[in-house]
Amino acid sequence: MAKVTIDGQTIEVADGTTILQAARMIGPEVAPPTMCYYSKLKTSGGYCRTCLVEVSKGSEKDPRPMPKLVASCRTTIMDGMEVKNVTSEKVIDARKGVVEFLLLNHPLDCPICDQAGECQLQDLGYEHGSAKTRTDFERRTFDKINIGNKIQLHMTRCILCYRCVKVAEQITDGRVHGVMNRGDASEISTYIEQAIENDFSGNVIDVCPVGALTDKTFRFKSRVWFTKPVDAHRDCDKCCGKVVIWYKGEDVLRVTGRKDQWGEVEEFICNTCRFDKKSTSDWTIEAPTAISHQSVISANHYEKMVRPKELTLNNIKPIALTEGDNK
C-alpha cells in the first residue's frame, strides 16, 4: 500500500496504482481529464497529455519534486507522493496549451457533428481551454472512409488518441487498422480501406472521444438529446448483452455499450447487439439510463430534475438602485 496526496486530499492505494486511478478513487474534483486513456484498454494513455499533473513531492524516500509535469495516466504512485492537479498553475497553463493543440486541427464543426452532446473534446474545451483559437491557418481535411458497411471514419475530426487502434489490437483479431504517416499528417487508416469484419469492431465507435468514428446505422437520424436512453439486456452468446438503447418515440435508433462515470464503456459489446437488434422485442428493458443532470443528454429528461428551493419568484426583490434605497 502507498499513500498519495492529490490536491490536498490523501488516499491509500495498492502498489502499482497510477496517479490517475488514485485521483479517480478520490473523486471527480481532483481527477484530471483524459482523452486517450481508457481503463478497459491496456497500454492506452500517455499520448494526449491532457492529464498532465505536477508531482511536488516524489515520495517519502525521495521527496524531490519531479522536474517535469507527468502524464498521470501512465505514472505510478510512490509512497508519500504529493500531486497537484487543479492547484498547480503550471498544470492549468499546460492543460490550456494541450487543449489548444487538440483543437488546432479539429474542425470545430460541433453544430453538424454527430458526436454533439457526447463529445469529450467539447467538454474539455469548455472546462479547461480557452474560448478562442489563435490560429487562422486552414485545418487539415480528409475524405470520409467507410470501415465496413456500419462504421464511418471522418479523420478530419480525429485527435489521434489511439483508442480505436487499441480496440482493434486488443479486442478484435486480425487487425487491419492503425496509424499511418507521421506528425500532423498522421492518420487512422484501414490499410487500403479494408473493412474490419470482426464481431467487436463496433466498439471503436464507443471509445472514440470525438466525432471521428460514427455509427452509420445512426448517423444524423437525431441529435442525442432528442433521444431517450434506456438500459436493457439480452442473452447474447458473444458479449455481455448489457447495453443502452436509444429511443426516439417508439423506434430504437441506436444501441451502445453502457458508460461509467468517466465516459468509458463498462463492457464491450458485439456487433450483433449494436447493429442488428433494433427493436424493443429484442431486449429486456431495465430502466431509464441514469444521466448526469449536467449532461446535455439530460436536456429532455426530467426524471431527476430537482428544482432549486432557495429562490422562488416572490422572493426576488428589486436591485438597489442607489445606496440605501431598498430598505
Place this chain on the structure above:
Amino acid sequence: MSKKILLEHINVPGINTLAVYREKGGYASVEKALKTMAPDAIVEEVKKSGLRGRGGAGFPTGMKWSFLAKPEGVARYLVCNADESEPGTFKDRYLMEKIPHLLIEGMITSSFALGANSSYIYVRGEYFYIIKILEKAIADAYEAGWLGKNILGTGYDLDLYVQAGAGAYICGEETALLESLEGKRGNPRIKPPFPAIAGLYGCPTVVNNVETIAAVVPIVNNGGDWYAGIGIGKSTGTKLISASGHINKPGVYEIEMGITVEDFIYSEEYCGGIKNGKKLKAVVAGGSSVPILPAEMILTTASGEKRLMSYESLADGGFATGTMLGSGGFIVMDETTSIVQNLHTFARFYHHESCGQCSPCREGTGWMEKILHKILDGHGTIQDVDLLWEIQRKIEGNTICPLGDAAAWPVASAIRHFRHEFEEYVKNPAVIKEVKHYHNMHNLATA
C-alpha cells in the same frame, strides 16, 4: 591542445582493414577484457573514466551500464545507435567509414561487460555505403574469430548484426529505435520502463551512441583513470565535433574537452576562422536541437569567462545565456545569416519528423512552421512572434520524448536572442521578399 584518441590512426592507409587495424594495436581491448577482466570490472573502469554518452544527452555511461537489470535466464542486449540524424551532426559516419573495426571492437568489449550475446548496430538508412563497410568488417571479424562462438577460447559468444533504419529522425530516440528494430513503427515508448529494465524484445538493453562505444576501447586499454585525466571537470576525454557552416575548414575534429570555443572556431588546427573574413553572428553548438547563441554568448559564459568546449561550460547560464554540447554538431553562422530563415528550416524539419503520438508535438511543430512561413512570406505580425514564443513554451517539457523539446528550444533561443530580427521581418514585409541574406535586408531597410 590537439589530442587524438579515437582518430589517432585515422590517416593510416588501410586502417579500414582488419590487418592494418590489428597492426596498430586493434582488438587489444577485447583480448584484455575477455582474458583478464571480469565484466563488472569493465563497468567500473567505464565509471571511473567519467565517459558521458556522446549521442546528445550526455548521461554518464558507466552509471547507465550499472542500471542494467540482470534477471536469471533472460537475454541482455547492447544496441549501438548509429542513426545519426541530428541536423548538423555527421561524426559517427566518419568514424564508421574510416575505422569500422574500432566500433566493432567497442561493441565486443562492451557486450562482454554487459553480458550480451547478441548485439545490434542500428544504422541510419541513408548511410547505405556504411552498412556495406560495416558488414564487410563484421564478416572479417567473424572469420578472424573476434565474433561468433567461444571468442579467443574464453567461452564467450557474441553475434553482431547490422540493421538499416528507414531514415526517420525519430528512430534515433532510443525507445523508438528499439521499436523499429523489432520491426514496428518507430514511435517512442512511454517510459518507464526504461530500456535498462525492459528494452529490446522486453529484455534489459543498453543503447549507446557510436562514439560512446568506440571510446570504451581506449578506456579498457589504458584504464578509466587515464581517460578521466583528459579533458576538464565532468567533461572527460575527447569529443568528436562535426563543424559546418560559414567556416574555412568544415569537417570532423577530435578535440580534448576544455579547449576554448574561440580557439575551436578561429585556430588553423580546427575551423580556421570565418569564411571570407566575415564576422561571426551565431553558433548552434550541439546539433540543431540545442539553443542557438549569438557570437558574444558563445564566446563568453554567463560568469564572464571564455566559454569552453565542455558540457558544463556550454551550459553555463542555463538557457538564458547558455546552450548544450549535445551531439557535437557545431553549426557556425556569419553575419549574413538570417536567423528567421534558419529557424524556419529547423522548424520544417521537426514538423516533418514528429512521430505524431503526442498532441503538443504533433500539432505544435506544424503550427510553428506555418507561422514562420507566414513571417518569411511577409505576412507576419508582431503577435505572431509572441504566439511562436507561447507555442514553444507549451510544447517544452510536456511531451513523451525529447523531440518536442528539440523543436521548442531553437525557437525559444532564436526569439530570446534575436527578437529584433523577427521584428524587422514583420515591420518590413515589402523588403524581405527581395532579399536573400539578412544583412542585405538590413541595408535595404535602413537605406
